[in-house]
Amino acid sequence: MKYLVMECHPGYAVVLDEEGRFLKAANLHYQVGQTVSRIEPMRERPPKIKQGRWFYSLAALAACLVLVIGALFHLENRPYASVYMRINPEVRIDVNRNNLAVGLEGINDDGRQLIQGYDYRKKELDTVMDELVELAIAADYLHEGGKITLTLDAENQAWVVEKEETLTSHLQEYLSQHLTYTIEIETNRAGDQSNQAEQGQEVVIPIHQGSASTEASGFGDSDYGESDYGGTWQESGDDDDDDGDDDDTLWEEPPSDSAYGSAGQSDYGLTDYGQTQPTSPAEEQDDSPYADEGQSDSDSED
Amino acid sequence: MTEGQQMVKEVYEAKQDPRKADDLIRRYIPFIRAEASKVISRLCTEQDDEYSIAMIAFHEAIVGYEKSRGAFLGYAAMLIRSRIIDYLRKEARHQGHLSLYEERGEDDRTLMDTLADGKDHMDDLVQREATLQEISELAAVMETFGVSFSDVADNCPKQSRTLAACAQVVRYGGENPHLLEELLKTKRLPLAQLAAGTGVERKTLERHRKYILVMLLIQTNGYEIIRGHIVHVLKKGGASV
Numbered sequence: 001m002k003y004l005v006m007e008c009h010p011g012y013a014v015v016l017d018e019e020g021r022f023l024k025a026a027n028l029h030y031q032v033g034q035t036v037s038r039i040e041p042m043r044e045r046p047p048k049i050k051q052g053r054w055f056y057s058l059a060a061l062a063a064c065l066v067l068v069i070g071a072l073f074h075l076e077n078r079p080y081a082s083v084y085m086r087i088n089p090e091v092r093i094d095v096n097r098n099n100l101a102v103g104l105e106g107i108n109d110d111g112r113q114l115i116q117g118y119d120y121r122k123k124e125l126d127t128v129m130d131e132l133v134e135l136a137i138a139a140d141y142l143h144e145g146g147k148i149t150l151t152l153d154a155e156n157q158a159w160v161v162e163k164e165e166t167l168t169s170h171l172q173e174y175l176s177q178h179l180t181y182t183i184e185i186e187t188n189r190a191g192d193q194s195n196q197a198e199q200g201q202e203v204v205i206p207i208h209q210g211s212a213s214t215e216a217s218g219f220g221d222s223d224y225g226e227s228d229y230g231g232t233w234q235e236s237g238d239d240d241d242d243d244g245d246d247d248d249t250l251w252e253e254p255p256s257d258s259a260y261g262s263a264g265q266s267d268y269g270l271t272d273y274g275q276t277q278p279t280s281p282a283e284e285q286d287d288s289p290y291a292d293e294g295q296s297d298s299d300s301e302d
Numbered sequence: 303m304t305e306g307q308q309m310v311k312e313v314y315e316a317k318q319d320p321r322k323a324d325d326l327i328r329r330y331i332p333f334i335r336a337e338a339s340k341v342i343s344r345l346c347t348e349q350d351d352e353y354s355i356a357m358i359a360f361h362e363a364i365v366g367y368e369k370s371r372g373a374f375l376g377y378a379a380m381l382i383r384s385r386i387i388d389y390l391r392k393e394a395r396h397q398g399h400l401s402l403y404e405e406r407g408e409d410d411r412t413l414m415d416t417l418a419d420g421k422d423h424m425d426d427l428v429q430r431e432a433t434l435q436e437i438s439e440l441a442a443v444m445e446t447f448g449v450s451f452s453d454v455a456d457n458c459p460k461q462s463r464t465l466a467a468c469a470q471v472v473r474y475g476g477e478n479p480h481l482l483e484e485l486l487k488t489k490r491l492p493l494a495q496l497a498a499g500t501g502v503e504r505k506t507l508e509r510h511r512k513y514i515l516v517m518l519l520i521q522t523n524g525y526e527i528i529r530g531h532i533v534h535v536l537k538k539g540g541a542s543v
Contacts (some may be wrong), residue, residue, distance in 0.1 A: 004531045006437055007451035009320070011327040011361035014451040016528070020469055020517060020535035022455040026358035028351055033434030035531075040389065042358055 003039050005030045012042055077102050081154030083167070085129060087136045087146060089114040099125045114139060129167070130174045309374050316364050320452045323364050327357065333375065334360050337382040342390075351393075352386050359385035433527045440528065443519055447489060449512050457512040467502045468510055469535045472517040474500045476536055482522050491515055 003015040013027040026040035079094035089110035094103030104120040106112030120128050136142040152160045316323035338346040338356035346353050363378035371377050459465045475481050481492050497504040
Protein backbone atom coordinates (compact mmCIF):
# COMPACT_ATOMS: atom_id res chain seq x y z
CA MET A 1 0.00 0.00 0.00
CA LYS A 2 1.28 3.43 -0.91
CA TYR A 3 0.25 6.60 0.75
CA LEU A 4 0.24 10.06 -0.73
CA VAL A 5 1.04 12.76 1.80
CA MET A 6 -1.59 15.46 1.49
CA GLU A 7 -1.01 17.74 4.43
CA CYS A 8 1.62 18.10 7.10
CA HIS A 9 1.12 19.33 10.62
CA PRO A 10 3.65 19.42 13.39
CA GLY A 11 1.82 16.64 15.20
CA TYR A 12 0.59 14.54 12.32
CA ALA A 13 0.24 14.24 8.58
CA VAL A 14 -2.82 13.56 6.46
CA VAL A 15 -2.21 10.84 3.92
CA LEU A 16 -4.38 9.39 1.18
CA ASP A 17 -4.15 5.66 0.67
CA GLU A 18 -4.89 3.82 -2.55
CA GLU A 19 -8.34 2.82 -1.43
CA GLY A 20 -9.39 6.43 -1.10
CA ARG A 21 -9.08 6.71 2.66
CA PHE A 22 -7.78 9.88 4.19
CA LEU A 23 -5.82 9.00 7.29
CA LYS A 24 -4.00 10.83 9.99
CA ALA A 25 -0.60 9.38 10.71
CA ALA A 26 2.58 10.20 12.54
CA ASN A 27 4.54 12.74 10.59
CA LEU A 28 7.78 10.87 10.08
CA HIS A 29 9.48 13.84 8.42
CA TYR A 30 7.10 13.78 5.49
CA GLN A 31 6.70 16.43 2.86
CA VAL A 32 3.51 17.17 1.00
CA GLY A 33 3.37 15.36 -2.32
CA GLN A 34 5.61 12.58 -1.14
CA THR A 35 4.56 8.98 -1.61
CA VAL A 36 5.39 6.76 1.33
CA SER A 37 5.01 3.06 1.81
CA ARG A 38 4.71 2.74 5.55
CA ILE A 39 2.85 4.87 7.97
CA GLU A 40 2.20 4.90 11.65
CA PRO A 41 -1.50 5.65 11.72
CA MET A 42 -3.03 7.73 14.44
CA ARG A 43 -5.06 5.75 16.88
CA GLU A 44 -8.72 6.11 17.32
CA ARG A 45 -9.64 8.33 20.17
CA PRO A 46 -9.97 6.29 23.32
CA PRO A 47 -13.53 5.45 24.15
CA LYS A 48 -15.28 8.29 25.82
CA ILE A 49 -16.17 7.93 29.43
CA LYS A 50 -19.80 7.32 28.96
CA GLN A 51 -22.24 9.78 30.32
CA GLY A 52 -25.01 8.35 32.36
CA ARG A 53 -22.82 5.85 34.06
CA TRP A 54 -24.62 6.82 37.24
CA PHE A 55 -27.59 5.10 35.74
CA TYR A 56 -25.80 1.77 35.69
CA SER A 57 -24.55 2.12 39.21
CA LEU A 58 -28.05 3.05 40.29
CA ALA A 59 -29.46 0.04 38.50
CA ALA A 60 -26.89 -2.19 40.18
CA LEU A 61 -27.76 -0.69 43.53
CA ALA A 62 -31.44 -1.26 42.93
CA ALA A 63 -30.79 -4.84 41.95
CA CYS A 64 -28.82 -5.41 45.14
CA LEU A 65 -31.59 -3.84 47.15
CA VAL A 66 -34.18 -6.07 45.55
CA LEU A 67 -32.03 -9.10 46.31
CA VAL A 68 -31.55 -8.14 49.94
CA ILE A 69 -35.20 -7.31 50.44
CA GLY A 70 -36.20 -10.48 48.68
CA ALA A 71 -33.90 -12.49 50.92
CA LEU A 72 -35.27 -10.80 54.02
CA PHE A 73 -38.80 -11.38 52.87
CA HIS A 74 -37.99 -14.98 52.18
CA LEU A 75 -36.42 -15.35 55.58
CA GLU A 76 -39.42 -13.71 57.14
CA ASN A 77 -41.74 -16.21 55.55
CA ARG A 78 -39.65 -19.25 56.12
CA PRO A 79 -41.07 -21.43 58.84
CA TYR A 80 -38.72 -21.36 61.74
CA ALA A 81 -40.74 -23.57 64.02
CA SER A 82 -44.04 -25.38 64.01
CA VAL A 83 -46.61 -25.87 66.69
CA TYR A 84 -48.97 -28.78 66.42
CA MET A 85 -52.10 -28.11 68.36
CA ARG A 86 -54.39 -31.00 68.87
CA ILE A 87 -57.74 -30.60 70.50
CA ASN A 88 -59.56 -33.00 68.42
CA PRO A 89 -59.03 -30.97 65.34
CA GLU A 90 -55.33 -31.02 64.75
CA VAL A 91 -53.62 -28.09 63.14
CA ARG A 92 -50.09 -27.10 62.46
CA ILE A 93 -49.02 -23.50 62.88
CA ASP A 94 -45.77 -22.48 61.25
CA VAL A 95 -44.07 -19.46 62.70
CA ASN A 96 -41.04 -17.45 61.70
CA ARG A 97 -38.26 -16.10 63.88
CA ASN A 98 -40.45 -13.33 65.21
CA ASN A 99 -43.19 -15.74 66.23
CA LEU A 100 -45.45 -14.48 63.49
CA ALA A 101 -47.59 -17.11 61.90
CA VAL A 102 -46.50 -17.85 58.35
CA GLY A 103 -48.44 -20.99 57.74
CA LEU A 104 -51.48 -22.80 59.01
CA GLU A 105 -52.53 -26.22 58.00
CA GLY A 106 -55.15 -28.61 59.15
CA ILE A 107 -53.73 -32.05 59.88
CA ASN A 108 -56.98 -33.91 60.07
CA ASP A 109 -60.41 -33.24 58.63
CA ASP A 110 -61.68 -31.43 61.68
CA GLY A 111 -58.57 -29.34 61.67
CA ARG A 112 -59.08 -28.35 58.09
CA GLN A 113 -62.64 -27.49 58.83
CA LEU A 114 -61.64 -25.48 61.85
CA ILE A 115 -59.26 -23.23 60.01
CA GLN A 116 -61.50 -22.72 57.05
CA GLY A 117 -61.91 -19.02 56.47
CA TYR A 118 -59.49 -18.16 59.22
CA ASP A 119 -56.83 -15.68 58.33
CA TYR A 120 -53.63 -16.27 60.27
CA ARG A 121 -51.52 -13.79 58.40
CA LYS A 122 -49.51 -11.24 60.35
CA LYS A 123 -50.75 -12.53 63.65
CA GLU A 124 -48.68 -13.54 66.61
CA LEU A 125 -48.51 -17.19 67.46
CA ASP A 126 -50.27 -16.50 70.75
CA THR A 127 -53.08 -14.72 69.00
CA VAL A 128 -53.51 -17.47 66.46
CA MET A 129 -53.68 -20.07 69.18
CA ASP A 130 -56.15 -18.05 71.21
CA GLU A 131 -58.38 -17.54 68.25
CA LEU A 132 -58.17 -21.15 67.18
CA VAL A 133 -59.08 -22.26 70.65
CA GLU A 134 -61.97 -19.89 70.60
CA LEU A 135 -63.05 -21.27 67.26
CA ALA A 136 -62.76 -24.76 68.64
CA ILE A 137 -64.93 -23.81 71.59
CA ALA A 138 -67.46 -22.20 69.29
CA ALA A 139 -67.51 -25.29 67.11
CA ASP A 140 -67.94 -27.42 70.20
CA TYR A 141 -64.72 -29.29 69.76
CA LEU A 142 -63.36 -28.09 73.01
CA HIS A 143 -65.38 -28.34 76.12
CA GLU A 144 -64.93 -29.09 79.73
CA GLY A 145 -62.69 -32.01 80.28
CA GLY A 146 -61.16 -31.60 76.85
CA LYS A 147 -57.50 -31.64 76.28
CA ILE A 148 -55.17 -29.50 74.25
CA THR A 149 -51.98 -31.13 73.17
CA LEU A 150 -49.22 -28.96 71.88
CA THR A 151 -46.26 -30.42 70.08
CA LEU A 152 -43.44 -28.03 69.46
CA ASP A 153 -41.14 -28.70 66.60
CA ALA A 154 -38.10 -26.56 65.96
CA GLU A 155 -34.42 -26.85 65.21
CA ASN A 156 -33.66 -24.63 68.10
CA GLN A 157 -34.18 -26.41 71.40
CA ALA A 158 -34.02 -23.16 73.31
CA TRP A 159 -37.05 -22.00 71.41
CA VAL A 160 -38.90 -25.17 72.33
CA VAL A 161 -38.05 -24.80 75.98
CA GLU A 162 -38.99 -21.19 76.05
CA LYS A 163 -42.23 -21.64 74.17
CA GLU A 164 -43.18 -24.58 76.23
CA GLU A 165 -43.36 -22.29 79.19
CA THR A 166 -44.83 -19.24 77.66
CA LEU A 167 -47.40 -20.98 75.49
CA THR A 168 -48.88 -23.02 78.25
CA SER A 169 -49.04 -20.17 80.69
CA HIS A 170 -50.49 -17.98 78.01
CA LEU A 171 -53.13 -20.51 77.08
CA GLN A 172 -54.02 -21.00 80.67
CA GLU A 173 -54.42 -17.34 81.20
CA TYR A 174 -56.40 -16.98 78.05
CA LEU A 175 -58.71 -19.84 78.75
CA SER A 176 -59.31 -18.64 82.25
CA GLN A 177 -60.52 -15.38 80.85
CA HIS A 178 -62.76 -16.84 78.25
CA LEU A 179 -64.38 -19.79 79.80
CA THR A 180 -66.83 -19.12 82.47
CA TYR A 181 -65.66 -21.81 84.76
CA THR A 182 -62.36 -23.14 85.82
CA ILE A 183 -60.29 -25.06 83.53
CA GLU A 184 -57.23 -26.82 84.65
CA ILE A 185 -54.47 -27.02 82.31
CA GLU A 186 -52.00 -29.74 82.67
CA THR A 187 -48.70 -29.63 81.02
CA ASN A 188 -46.91 -32.82 80.54
CA ARG A 189 -44.07 -33.77 78.45
CA ALA A 190 -43.99 -37.03 76.67
CA GLY A 191 -40.82 -39.01 76.41
CA ASP A 192 -37.49 -38.31 78.00
CA GLN A 193 -34.90 -35.75 77.01
CA SER A 194 -33.22 -37.76 74.29
CA ASN A 195 -36.49 -38.52 72.62
CA GLN A 196 -37.60 -34.98 72.80
CA ALA A 197 -34.62 -33.75 70.90
CA GLU A 198 -35.64 -35.93 68.00
CA GLN A 199 -39.35 -35.78 68.16
CA GLY A 200 -39.94 -32.26 69.21
CA GLN A 201 -41.62 -31.12 72.32
CA GLU A 202 -45.02 -32.17 73.29
CA VAL A 203 -47.07 -30.26 75.72
CA VAL A 204 -50.35 -31.67 76.74
CA ILE A 205 -52.93 -29.36 78.11
CA PRO A 206 -55.88 -31.31 79.37
CA ILE A 207 -58.87 -29.30 80.23
CA HIS A 208 -61.15 -30.44 82.88
CA GLN A 209 -63.59 -28.65 84.88
CA GLY A 210 -64.70 -28.15 88.39
CA SER A 211 -61.40 -28.03 90.20
CA ALA A 212 -58.93 -25.27 90.66
CA SER A 213 -56.15 -24.70 93.05
CA THR A 214 -55.75 -21.12 93.94
CA GLU A 215 -52.24 -21.19 95.11
CA ALA A 216 -51.11 -22.98 92.01
CA SER A 217 -53.07 -21.03 89.50
CA GLY A 218 -53.37 -17.42 88.78
CA PHE A 219 -56.64 -18.11 87.24
CA GLY A 220 -58.50 -19.20 90.21
CA ASP A 221 -61.77 -17.48 89.83
CA SER A 222 -63.81 -16.33 92.64
CA ASP A 223 -66.40 -18.86 91.66
CA TYR A 224 -64.73 -21.63 93.42
CA GLY A 225 -64.34 -21.79 97.01
CA GLU A 226 -60.87 -22.51 98.18
CA SER A 227 -61.98 -24.63 100.95
CA ASP A 228 -63.34 -27.17 98.62
CA TYR A 229 -60.18 -28.26 97.00
CA GLY A 230 -57.41 -26.61 98.86
CA GLY A 231 -56.54 -29.61 100.91
CA THR A 232 -56.26 -32.08 98.17
CA TRP A 233 -54.19 -29.89 95.96
CA GLN A 234 -51.69 -29.00 98.53
CA GLU A 235 -51.21 -32.56 99.16
CA SER A 236 -50.48 -33.46 95.67
CA GLY A 237 -48.79 -30.25 94.67
CA ASP A 238 -45.70 -30.36 96.81
CA ASP A 239 -43.56 -31.89 94.22
CA ASP A 240 -42.16 -29.20 92.04
CA ASP A 241 -40.32 -30.22 88.94
CA ASP A 242 -38.17 -32.81 90.45
CA ASP A 243 -39.00 -35.09 87.61
CA GLY A 244 -36.46 -33.41 85.43
CA ASP A 245 -38.56 -31.51 82.96
CA ASP A 246 -38.62 -27.79 83.00
CA ASP A 247 -42.30 -27.29 83.06
CA ASP A 248 -42.92 -24.15 84.85
CA THR A 249 -46.59 -24.51 84.87
CA LEU A 250 -49.09 -23.70 87.40
CA TRP A 251 -50.17 -27.14 87.83
CA GLU A 252 -47.91 -29.16 89.98
CA GLU A 253 -47.01 -32.66 89.28
CA PRO A 254 -47.82 -35.30 91.78
CA PRO A 255 -44.81 -36.98 93.27
CA SER A 256 -45.73 -40.44 92.19
CA ASP A 257 -48.23 -42.38 90.26
CA SER A 258 -50.18 -43.44 93.15
CA ALA A 259 -50.33 -40.05 94.72
CA TYR A 260 -51.33 -38.51 91.47
CA GLY A 261 -53.85 -41.10 90.81
CA SER A 262 -55.36 -40.72 94.18
CA ALA A 263 -55.23 -36.98 94.00
CA GLY A 264 -56.91 -37.12 90.67
CA GLN A 265 -59.47 -39.43 91.91
CA SER A 266 -60.29 -37.57 94.99
CA ASP A 267 -60.20 -34.32 93.20
CA TYR A 268 -62.55 -34.94 90.47
CA GLY A 269 -64.33 -37.02 92.73
CA LEU A 270 -67.81 -37.19 92.00
CA THR A 271 -68.71 -35.43 95.14
CA ASP A 272 -66.76 -32.31 94.68
CA TYR A 273 -67.80 -31.00 91.46
CA GLY A 274 -71.05 -32.57 91.45
CA GLN A 275 -71.88 -30.15 94.16
CA THR A 276 -70.19 -27.03 93.12
CA GLN A 277 -71.09 -27.11 89.48
CA PRO A 278 -74.38 -28.72 89.09
CA THR A 279 -74.81 -27.18 85.64
CA SER A 280 -71.60 -28.55 84.31
CA PRO A 281 -72.08 -30.53 81.16
CA ALA A 282 -69.24 -32.83 81.98
CA GLU A 283 -70.13 -35.99 83.70
CA GLU A 284 -68.23 -38.66 85.38
CA GLN A 285 -67.45 -40.09 82.02
CA ASP A 286 -65.01 -37.30 81.46
CA ASP A 287 -63.13 -38.21 84.51
CA SER A 288 -62.04 -41.65 83.78
CA PRO A 289 -60.25 -40.93 80.51
CA TYR A 290 -58.46 -38.13 82.22
CA ALA A 291 -57.33 -40.27 85.02
CA ASP A 292 -56.05 -42.79 82.54
CA GLU A 293 -54.22 -40.10 80.72
CA GLY A 294 -52.56 -38.91 83.82
CA GLN A 295 -51.46 -42.37 84.63
CA SER A 296 -49.91 -43.11 81.33
CA ASP A 297 -48.14 -39.79 81.18
CA SER A 298 -46.48 -40.16 84.46
CA ASP A 299 -45.58 -43.69 83.53
CA SER A 300 -43.62 -42.59 80.61
CA GLU A 301 -41.83 -40.04 82.68
CA ASP A 302 -40.61 -42.59 85.05
CA MET B 303 -8.02 30.83 36.67
CA THR B 304 -5.35 28.42 37.75
CA GLU B 305 -2.72 27.05 35.44
CA GLY B 306 -4.40 23.70 35.26
CA GLN B 307 -7.76 25.18 34.33
CA GLN B 308 -6.10 27.32 31.68
CA MET B 309 -4.49 24.21 30.26
CA VAL B 310 -7.75 22.30 30.19
CA LYS B 311 -9.43 25.19 28.44
CA GLU B 312 -6.72 25.35 25.81
CA VAL B 313 -6.91 21.62 25.18
CA TYR B 314 -10.66 21.76 24.77
CA GLU B 315 -10.28 24.59 22.27
CA ALA B 316 -7.61 22.65 20.43
CA LYS B 317 -10.00 19.73 20.11
CA GLN B 318 -12.31 21.92 18.03
CA ASP B 319 -9.72 23.81 16.01
CA PRO B 320 -6.83 22.00 14.31
CA ARG B 321 -4.86 25.24 14.08
CA LYS B 322 -5.00 25.73 17.82
CA ALA B 323 -3.96 22.13 18.21
CA ASP B 324 -0.95 22.77 16.06
CA ASP B 325 -0.06 25.83 18.13
CA LEU B 326 -0.42 23.89 21.33
CA ILE B 327 1.81 21.14 20.03
CA ARG B 328 4.46 23.64 18.92
CA ARG B 329 4.49 25.24 22.33
CA TYR B 330 4.92 21.91 24.03
CA ILE B 331 7.63 20.51 21.79
CA PRO B 332 10.23 20.73 24.60
CA PHE B 333 7.91 18.79 26.88
CA ILE B 334 7.27 16.17 24.22
CA ARG B 335 10.96 15.78 23.50
CA ALA B 336 11.75 15.47 27.16
CA GLU B 337 9.16 12.74 27.61
CA ALA B 338 10.42 10.90 24.54
CA SER B 339 14.02 11.16 25.77
CA LYS B 340 13.01 9.65 29.10
CA VAL B 341 11.56 6.62 27.37
CA ILE B 342 14.42 5.90 25.01
CA SER B 343 17.02 6.82 27.63
CA ARG B 344 18.92 9.08 25.33
CA LEU B 345 18.49 12.50 23.89
CA CYS B 346 15.69 12.51 21.37
CA THR B 347 16.39 14.60 18.33
CA GLU B 348 13.90 15.75 15.76
CA GLN B 349 15.33 13.22 13.33
CA ASP B 350 14.30 10.29 15.46
CA ASP B 351 11.17 8.37 14.61
CA GLU B 352 10.41 8.34 18.30
CA TYR B 353 10.11 12.08 18.14
CA SER B 354 7.40 11.82 15.49
CA ILE B 355 5.67 9.13 17.47
CA ALA B 356 5.75 11.31 20.56
CA MET B 357 4.26 14.17 18.55
CA ILE B 358 1.33 12.12 17.32
CA ALA B 359 0.86 10.71 20.79
CA PHE B 360 0.54 14.26 22.06
CA HIS B 361 -1.98 14.97 19.34
CA GLU B 362 -3.92 11.85 20.31
CA ALA B 363 -3.80 13.09 23.88
CA ILE B 364 -5.43 16.36 22.82
CA VAL B 365 -8.16 14.52 20.93
CA GLY B 366 -8.78 11.96 23.61
CA TYR B 367 -8.49 14.13 26.68
CA GLU B 368 -11.41 14.47 29.05
CA LYS B 369 -11.45 16.51 32.21
CA SER B 370 -12.22 13.39 34.16
CA ARG B 371 -8.92 11.85 33.09
CA GLY B 372 -6.96 14.13 35.37
CA ALA B 373 -4.29 16.68 34.57
CA PHE B 374 -3.63 17.00 30.87
CA LEU B 375 0.16 16.90 30.94
CA GLY B 376 0.21 13.77 33.05
CA TYR B 377 -2.23 12.15 30.65
CA ALA B 378 -0.19 13.24 27.63
CA ALA B 379 3.04 11.99 29.20
CA MET B 380 1.45 8.62 29.83
CA LEU B 381 0.22 8.40 26.25
CA ILE B 382 3.63 9.39 24.87
CA ARG B 383 5.37 6.77 26.96
CA SER B 384 3.07 3.94 26.05
CA ARG B 385 2.95 4.92 22.40
CA ILE B 386 6.74 4.94 22.04
CA ILE B 387 7.03 1.62 23.87
CA ASP B 388 4.46 0.14 21.50
CA TYR B 389 6.31 1.53 18.53
CA LEU B 390 9.65 0.15 19.69
CA ARG B 391 8.14 -3.27 20.22
CA LYS B 392 6.65 -3.22 16.77
CA GLU B 393 9.98 -2.19 15.29
CA ALA B 394 11.78 -4.91 17.20
CA ARG B 395 9.73 -7.44 15.27
CA HIS B 396 11.26 -6.21 12.05
CA GLN B 397 14.80 -6.48 13.34
CA GLY B 398 16.86 -8.63 11.02
CA HIS B 399 14.40 -8.17 8.18
CA LEU B 400 14.84 -5.74 5.41
CA SER B 401 11.99 -4.10 3.62
CA LEU B 402 12.40 -3.58 -0.06
CA TYR B 403 10.54 -0.36 0.33
CA GLU B 404 12.22 0.89 3.44
CA GLU B 405 14.09 4.11 2.97
CA ARG B 406 17.71 3.80 3.80
CA GLY B 407 20.25 6.39 4.71
CA GLU B 408 19.96 10.04 3.92
CA ASP B 409 18.65 9.81 0.36
CA ASP B 410 15.04 8.67 0.25
CA ARG B 411 15.82 5.72 -1.92
CA THR B 412 14.43 2.38 -1.02
CA LEU B 413 16.10 -0.93 -1.59
CA MET B 414 13.57 -1.53 -4.36
CA ASP B 415 14.75 1.61 -6.11
CA THR B 416 18.32 0.46 -5.92
CA LEU B 417 17.48 -2.99 -7.19
CA ALA B 418 15.42 -1.93 -10.15
CA ASP B 419 16.80 1.43 -10.89
CA GLY B 420 14.70 2.10 -13.90
CA LYS B 421 13.61 5.50 -12.75
CA ASP B 422 15.26 8.80 -13.10
CA HIS B 423 15.64 10.39 -9.73
CA MET B 424 15.33 13.75 -11.30
CA ASP B 425 11.93 12.64 -12.52
CA ASP B 426 11.02 11.70 -9.00
CA LEU B 427 11.74 15.17 -7.78
CA VAL B 428 9.76 16.71 -10.62
CA GLN B 429 6.96 14.29 -9.94
CA ARG B 430 6.88 15.33 -6.30
CA GLU B 431 6.85 18.98 -7.23
CA ALA B 432 3.93 18.39 -9.57
CA THR B 433 2.09 16.47 -6.91
CA LEU B 434 2.70 19.23 -4.40
CA GLN B 435 1.33 21.68 -6.95
CA GLU B 436 -1.83 19.65 -7.43
CA ILE B 437 -2.37 19.18 -3.75
CA SER B 438 -1.96 22.88 -3.09
CA GLU B 439 -4.52 23.69 -5.77
CA LEU B 440 -6.92 21.15 -4.36
CA ALA B 441 -6.41 22.55 -0.88
CA ALA B 442 -7.18 26.03 -2.20
CA VAL B 443 -10.43 24.87 -3.79
CA MET B 444 -11.34 23.02 -0.61
CA GLU B 445 -10.68 26.21 1.29
CA THR B 446 -13.52 27.87 -0.64
CA PHE B 447 -15.75 25.10 0.65
CA GLY B 448 -14.35 25.64 4.14
CA VAL B 449 -12.88 22.16 4.33
CA SER B 450 -9.34 21.10 5.19
CA PHE B 451 -7.60 17.76 4.77
CA SER B 452 -7.68 17.30 8.52
CA ASP B 453 -11.45 17.63 8.45
CA VAL B 454 -11.62 15.10 5.65
CA ALA B 455 -9.44 12.68 7.56
CA ASP B 456 -11.79 12.97 10.54
CA ASN B 457 -14.78 12.58 8.25
CA CYS B 458 -13.45 9.64 6.29
CA PRO B 459 -15.53 6.46 6.45
CA LYS B 460 -13.84 3.85 8.60
CA GLN B 461 -15.94 0.80 7.93
CA SER B 462 -15.05 -0.89 4.67
CA ARG B 463 -18.73 -1.26 3.79
CA THR B 464 -19.33 2.45 4.18
CA LEU B 465 -16.15 3.17 2.28
CA ALA B 466 -17.38 1.00 -0.59
CA ALA B 467 -20.74 2.78 -0.59
CA CYS B 468 -19.01 6.15 -0.72
CA ALA B 469 -16.73 4.94 -3.51
CA GLN B 470 -19.83 3.96 -5.44
CA VAL B 471 -21.24 7.46 -5.01
CA VAL B 472 -17.92 9.01 -6.02
CA ARG B 473 -17.81 6.89 -9.17
CA TYR B 474 -21.36 7.87 -10.01
CA GLY B 475 -20.33 11.52 -9.69
CA GLY B 476 -17.40 10.91 -12.03
CA GLU B 477 -19.70 9.31 -14.61
CA ASN B 478 -22.03 12.32 -14.53
CA PRO B 479 -19.88 15.40 -15.18
CA HIS B 480 -22.87 17.72 -14.97
CA LEU B 481 -23.09 16.93 -11.27
CA LEU B 482 -19.47 18.03 -10.81
CA GLU B 483 -20.12 21.25 -12.71
CA GLU B 484 -23.15 21.90 -10.58
CA LEU B 485 -21.04 21.30 -7.50
CA LEU B 486 -18.44 23.85 -8.53
CA LYS B 487 -21.06 26.40 -9.55
CA THR B 488 -23.40 26.21 -6.57
CA LYS B 489 -20.81 25.11 -3.99
CA ARG B 490 -23.33 22.59 -2.82
CA LEU B 491 -23.23 18.85 -2.92
CA PRO B 492 -26.04 17.44 -5.07
CA LEU B 493 -26.75 14.87 -2.38
CA ALA B 494 -30.29 14.12 -3.51
CA GLN B 495 -29.23 13.25 -7.01
CA LEU B 496 -26.27 11.23 -5.81
CA ALA B 497 -28.45 9.26 -3.44
CA ALA B 498 -31.12 8.70 -6.08
CA GLY B 499 -28.54 7.71 -8.68
CA THR B 500 -26.73 5.14 -6.52
CA GLY B 501 -29.34 3.93 -4.08
CA VAL B 502 -27.07 4.71 -1.14
CA GLU B 503 -28.79 6.01 1.96
CA ARG B 504 -28.84 9.76 2.05
CA LYS B 505 -27.94 9.64 5.72
CA THR B 506 -24.67 7.89 4.90
CA LEU B 507 -23.85 10.65 2.43
CA GLU B 508 -24.70 13.36 4.95
CA ARG B 509 -22.42 11.80 7.48
CA HIS B 510 -19.48 11.72 5.09
CA ARG B 511 -20.26 14.82 3.10
CA LYS B 512 -16.77 16.33 3.45
CA TYR B 513 -15.16 13.15 2.25
CA ILE B 514 -17.47 12.86 -0.73
CA LEU B 515 -16.95 16.51 -1.52
CA VAL B 516 -13.18 16.08 -1.75
CA MET B 517 -13.42 12.89 -3.74
CA LEU B 518 -15.72 14.62 -6.23
CA LEU B 519 -13.45 17.65 -6.41
CA ILE B 520 -10.53 15.37 -7.24
CA GLN B 521 -12.49 14.26 -10.30
CA THR B 522 -12.88 17.77 -11.63
CA ASN B 523 -10.22 19.15 -13.97
CA GLY B 524 -6.61 18.77 -13.01
CA TYR B 525 -5.45 16.50 -10.20
CA GLU B 526 -4.29 13.77 -12.55
CA ILE B 527 -1.62 12.58 -10.20
CA ILE B 528 -3.96 12.27 -7.26
CA ARG B 529 -6.47 10.59 -9.45
CA GLY B 530 -3.75 8.22 -10.57
CA HIS B 531 -3.05 7.39 -6.95
CA ILE B 532 -6.61 6.33 -6.28
CA VAL B 533 -7.48 5.06 -9.74
CA HIS B 534 -8.40 1.85 -8.06
CA VAL B 535 -11.34 3.55 -6.41
CA LEU B 536 -12.41 5.84 -9.22
CA LYS B 537 -12.60 3.16 -11.86
CA LYS B 538 -13.91 -0.06 -10.60
CA GLY B 539 -11.64 -2.87 -11.67
CA GLY B 540 -9.22 -0.33 -13.09
CA ALA B 541 -5.55 -1.01 -13.21
CA SER B 542 -3.59 -0.27 -10.13
CA VAL B 543 -0.86 2.35 -10.11
